[in-house]
Amino acid sequence: MSRIARRFAALLAGALLLVPGVVAATPASAAGLTQVTGFGSNPGSLNMYSYLPANLPSNAPLVLALHGCTQSANDYYSHSGWPKIADTYEFAVVFPEQPSLLNPINNCFDWGTPSNDSRGQGEALSVYQMVQYAETNYHVNPSRIYITGLSAGAGMTADLLADYPDVFAAGSIDSGPAAQCSTSGITNSNCTSGSVSQTPQQWGDLIRNSDSGYTGPYPRVAIWQGSADTTVNPAEMTYNMDGWTNVWGISQTPSSTQSLTGGTTESSYNDSTGKPAVQTYSVSGMTHGLAVDPGSGADQCGTTSTYYLASICSSYYTAKFFGLDQTGTVPTLPAPTGLAVTGTTSGSVSLSWGAVSGAASYDVYRNGTLVNASAVTGTAYTDSGLTAGTGYSYAVAAVDASGSIGAQSAAVNATTTAAALCFTDNNYNQTVAGRAYQSGGYTYANGSNQNMGLWNLAVTHTLKETSANYYVIADGQC
Known part of the structure; x- marks a missing residue:
């Protein structure tokens, strides 16, 4: 491939993956990975691949895993470690695949164009149709649907969590931009450079506006980022955290932090029950990619390759965050509506x-x-x-x-309404000020009609305004 072609590919990816030596994506063909056709109208023209562990139980969880630019479903299947974890904890994995975007080199999910990343449209709808197919044909648990993605796949993951909060129980954003940051395509580098700085409320509003009629609980969200990532600025982890903690109505200050293997710092932002609603994982010194940890240990997974970087098995810790290593993690009762x-x-x-x-x-x-x-x-x-x-x-x-x-x-x-106002003065001045009135030589408080005594300068009372133009005698109470 010529240097010009490589540069063109990188520009089209909007600097989301700066490609030192692009290799065209190959079709998914590894043993155990099966292509599914006819899963829906597929307006985003995506491919669907599935990995189902042997003897998959009915009502099992489902994880959707989205690859990054220049990658494929087979690439993500082979290196991310998700098949090993699926075998261990017995859940299904669907690998959506973007076969091309603008040219056949990039294979980037379009996380920056409303016609592709909005609820009910384009690629977003195609991914949702994969969920529907899995629910019908794999008999997965509709309450235990999860999604994760790398880079451009992470950008689409963030958008899908916002678009379909009623579908996904949790998600993981790996080295990607904040939800709905761009409306001008993935070439909007402002959304990967960390230069679009907004308040938590503004980031939260972008999430809420993705499905403006939604009133239920939001998905739990994990966010992974390398501290030395020059493709997606580490500030994007903070922006993602700000938005998701805001829609959860929780603090942007961590409830706890701990050190994990591979120089990883985990920060938890807990809900009112003490369970992490949002969790960030900052991998010290890691550049742009998915954190993997090759090996046979229970907490190891994946293999190294371009954009699969040795440090920690992010897929294992993401699975634990999702609760895939446990039973009975789904609340027994749904969330109340109409609050x-x-x-x-x-x-x-x-x-x-x-x-x-x-x-x-x-x-x-x-x-x-x-x-x-x-x-x-x-x-x-x-x-x-x-x-x-x-x-x-x-x-x-x-x-x-x-x-x-x-x-x-x-x-x-x-x-809450402003504090009630109190006014202390003689009866004559209270009436002049409009807080009382006189009748038959006596003074009465407006609204309550309480008798304040003779209408003169000698009698003094304190009046409290408890609502508009409604006063009560409050001597000694203010």
């Missing part, structure tokens, strides 16, 4: 939500912390003792008779 703020005062917020079948009670969370001291058996709750003029975030989870806590609802925000 709404029904009223606010200066010191309280009132909430209501839809009933969940099988729920014995409900837990209410304020800013990620459980607030009800006793069981809430109905579908309404008033949180009191709050600070006036302050914003709060709320979520609700159903609890069954055994005490098992279900999935949390989507968060809603509420702001």
